[in-house]
Structures are given as C-alpha cells and as structure tokens.
Amino acid sequence: MIFNQYAQFYDFLYSDKDYSAECDFIETIFSKLGYNSTNRLLDLGCGTGGHALLLAQRGYHVTGIDRSEEMLEIAKEKAKRAKLVVDLHQGDICHASLGTEFDAVLAMFAVVSYQTSNADLISTFKTARRHLTSGGLFLFDGWFGPSVLTIRPTDHVKMIRNGSERIIRLARPSLDILKHLVQVDYTVLLLNGDNLIEEVSETHLLRYFFVPEVDLLAQFTGFELIHSCPFAQLDRQPTEKDWNVSWILRAI
Numbered sequence: 402m403i404f405n406q407y408a409q410f411y412d413f414l415y416s417d418k419d420y421s422a423e424c425d426f427i428e429t430i431f432s433k434l435g436y437n438s439t440n441r442l443l444d445l446g447c448g449t450g451g452h453a454l455l456l457a458q459r460g461y462h463v464t465g466i467d468r469s470e471e472m473l474e475i476a477k478e479k480a481k482r483a484k485l486v487v488d489l490h491q492g493d494i495c496h497a498s499l500g501t502e503f504d505a506v507l508a509m510f511a512v513v514s515y516q517t518s519n520a521d522l523i524s525t526f527k528t529a530r531r532h533l534t535s536g537g538l539f540l541f542d543g544w545f546g547p548s549v550l551t552i553r554p555t556d557h558v559k560m561i562r563n564g565s566e567r568i569i570r571l572a573r574p575s576l577d578i579l580k581h582l583v584q585v586d587y588t589v590l591l592l593n594g595d596n597l598i599e600e601v602s603e604t605h606l607l608r609y610f611f612v613p614e615v616d617l618l619a620q621f622t623g624f625e626l627i628h629s630c631p632f633a634q635l636d637r638q639p640t641e642k643d644w645n646v647s648w649i650l651r652a653i
Contacts (some may be wrong), residue, residue, distance in 0.1 A: 407589045407601045408471035411449055413568050414589070416561055420451040424459065425591040426633040427452075427507065427540065430649060433635060434627075436538060439504040443532050445494040445525070446512030446542075447495050450476030450487065457485045464488040466497050495524035502534045508541035511645065514607040517582055522608075526622035541625060542632050542647045544609035546581065551641040554583050565641075567592045615648050624650040 407414070431439045440462055444453045449472050457463045457480075465487060467473050473489050480487045481646030483627040490499065494508070495516065502556070516522045529539040554574035561568050571588040584606050591599045612629060619626040627650065631643035640648045 406603055408449070408469055408475060409585075410568055410589055410591060410601070411472065412451075412475065413563065413566075414559070414561060414570060415451070416563070418451065420455055423509065423633060424452060424455045426635070426647075427456070428459070429635055430538070430540060430587040431505070434649070435635070436505070439538075441503040441505075443499075443506045443529075445497075445506060445508040445529065446510075446515070447476060447489065448472045448510070450479055450489075451508050452507065453489075454480055454483060454485055455488050457487045464490070464499065464503070466490045466492050466494055466499075468493055471612070483584065494528055495521050497528050498531060501532070503532050504534060505538040505540065506533055508539075511543050511607065513541045514543040514609065515605070517580075517606050517608045522618060523622060526618055526624065529650075530623040530652055535652055537652045539650040539652065540647065542645055544583070544607055545639055545643055545646040546609045546611040547612075547639075547641040548644045548646075549576070549577065549609040554585070554643065564601065565594050581609055583609065610646075610648075619650050623653060625653050627651050 431437060442456060442461050442463045443465060444465040447453045447467050450465065453463045453465045453476065465476065470491050472492055476489055492603055513525060516525045517649045535537065554576055556573050569590040569592065572585050574583050574585045576583050584604060587603050589601045589604060590597060616626045626648065629646055629648050631639050632645040632647050
C-alpha cells in the first residue's frame, strides 16, 4: 500500500509544507462563501494529521479517515502529545460510511488525484456527499490537466535537512496522456551525515483533472461545482501554469 513504507519519513519529508497557511485558506473559503458556522469537518485521506490537528486546534470538531494504519498511528500520537481530540478511522475513502453528517468534507494534498479509476472517483465523491448535510461543502485539490500537459512532469529531487540528518527523495514520473495518469516512481533515502540509514522505494499513480470532468462528476454524485482556483489562491482562475488546483463543490 502506498505511503505505508515511508510513513515514518512523511512528516520529515514535508516539514517545509505550510499546513497553517493551508488551513487559513480553508477558513477563508468558509468565510467568503458564507459558511461561518461550519464546525464539523471530515478529512478524507487525513494521513499523519497535518490539517486535521491544526483545524482541531482552531476549534473545529474533526474526523479523519485514512487507509494507512501506519500514518494513522503517527496522527494519533501527535494528537495525544498535543492533547487534541480528533476522531480517526482506518478505512478506504471510496467506501467509508460513518453514519453521521458533517458541515464540510476535505480531501487535501491531492488525495482525490490518487483515485485513478472512474469507479473510485465516483465512489469517493459519493462518500463525500453521503457525509454532508444539504448545502455542505466538499473541498479538494488535485493535479490540473492543462498544466500537466503544458509543463509536463519531469524527474526531480527533493532534499530536507534536520541537523546531521538528511532525507532525499528522487522522483521519476511517466505520463499516460490517454488515461490522464502520471506514474511516479519514488526512491527515498534517509542519511545521517554520509551514512545511508534506510532506503525505501514506492510507486504512486495520480490522475489529473479538467474543469468539465469535475463538473460532470459533481452533477453525477449530488453536487454542484461552484468554484475552482489555483491552490490557496481563491481569487484567481486556474491557468495552464497552475499544477495544483482547488475545487469547491456544494451538496445539493
């Protein structure tokens, strides 16, 4: 299962990710769209709790679902250390059914792009709708087709330092333009000084989206698409330069 092998490295690898600013963006959406009373949140694909814990800290009642038990264990430990109450569940977001409704459903950090088949996409949207009150919001971000086809995925290296430790991630992508998919072969190296401590390899498959496609998915699953924008830039329209795009759907 993807992410299980390098769950232990995940927070180190993304220690440069500004989760606080991303939570600000979520709250800006609530504010600008008149959803100031939003309180109950469901985080699909919550991972190690980067967004869920910060939102709980800000006073929201947050429930999270993730397939990876390893990621959830890290999230639970972080919540315990921070003395935060977050309801975390292990499960597949395509089929989850918690028997309760929320004011908003989130799927952050390209979680929806990992739903690569039409069946899984439709099921994920239905999961979101099943857990929303009428009029509730479904917020997610994902790879944007016009950008992927314009910029094209290329090999890249990411390195993060923490004292004498370094984590290096090598990414080698391949594009399938017929299926709207990108396969990314990752190699993650953990080093202390010049000594290799651990090496992990994983293959991730991600789907990229176009506006009419998301609009059709929304209509098919009980939503309306009310806005799309470059990630964390609510007042802009997405262009071919914007790899990651946010989508805002309303339950109808």
